[in-house]
Amino acid sequence: MQALFFLINAVVSFFSILFLLRFLMQLARVSFAGQIGDFVVRLTNWAVKPLRRVIPGLAGIDWACLLAALATQALLAGLILAISGLPPGGEASLIILKFAVFGLLRLTVYILIGAVILQALLSWINPYSPLAPLLHQLTRPLLDPIRRVVPSISGIDLSPLVAILLLQVVLIYL
Numbered sequence: 732m733q734a735l736f737f738l739i740n741a742v743v744s745f746f747s748i749l750f751l752l753r754f755l756m757q758l759a760r761v762s763f764a765g766q767i768g769d770f771v772v773r774l775t776n777w778a779v780k781p782l783r784r785v786i787p788g789l790a791g792i793d794w795a796c797l798l799a800a801l802a803t804q805a806l807l808a809g810l811i812l813a814i815s816g817l818p819p820g821g822e823a824s825l826i827i828l829k830f831a832v833f834g835l836l837r838l839t840v841y842i843l844i845g846a847v848i849l850q851a852l853l854s855w856i857n858p859y860s861p862l863a864p865l866l867h868q869l870t871r872p873l874l875d876p877i878r879r880v881v882p883s884i885s886g887i888d889l890s891p892l893v894a895i896l897l898l899q900v901v902l903i904y905l
Contacts, residue, residue, distance in 0.1 A: 736814065743807040744838070749775050750800035751838055757793045761868040765861055775799065797835075804831035804838075837905050844898050846870050851891040870894075 753771050756763065763772055775796070782795035808830035812823060850866040857863070870891075877890040877897075 732814070736811075739810055740807065743803050743810075746775075746778075747800050747803040747807070747835070747838055748842065750778070750796050750803065751835065751842060753779065754793055754796035754800060755839070755842060755869060756865075757796065758791075759869050759872055761865055765865060767862065767865055778802075800835055800838075801831055804834040807831075808834065833905055837902065840898050840902050840905065843870070843873060844895055847873070847891045847894050847898075854888075 749771055753775050755761075756768065756771065762768060778799045779793075779795050782798055783793075786794045786798055788794060805827050808827045811830070812827060846866050846869050849862070850870050853860050853863050853866065873894055874890045877893050878888070881889050881893050883889070
């Protein structure tokens with residue numbers, strides 16, 4: 732039973748991350764022209780395209796991607812509750828929705844932490860990597876306000892460290 736739960740969790744989390752990554756990339760106006768963007772679009776089109784017919788984008792926000800991510804997290808929460816033996820009903824629906832929303836928020840924070848760490852590593856190892864512009868565009872809305880407050884010291888940018896610490900604090904509350 733644990734192996735089955737692990738596999739379901741891995742697959743559902745993978746697609747949740749892809750839907751969230753697509754949402755965050757569109758929100759940050761990241762180009763989908765590269766390999767990563769193409770990978771994300773190809774693996775999420777099966778759910779996002781049909782949802783866009785029903786749920787249009789509004790104010791530059793792709794609600795279809797966000798709804799797909801929420802649906803995958805709700806599916807995971809529902810499976811967890813079904814395995815644990817919680818009876819179906821109104822209370823179970825609220826619990827599933829709560830788990831789904833908090834799961835999405837946690838995944839978003841994990842994606843941002845991963846992007847900040849990768850960007851920091853690439854800036855030292857290979858700043859001309861094809862992944863570097865994507866990570867820069869994705870983390871810029873998070874790091875730019877921090878850079879205005881925390882200056883570089885001897886040419887070393889400490890904003891990724893501050894951002895990771897702040898994101899960890901957010902995770903504590905989630």
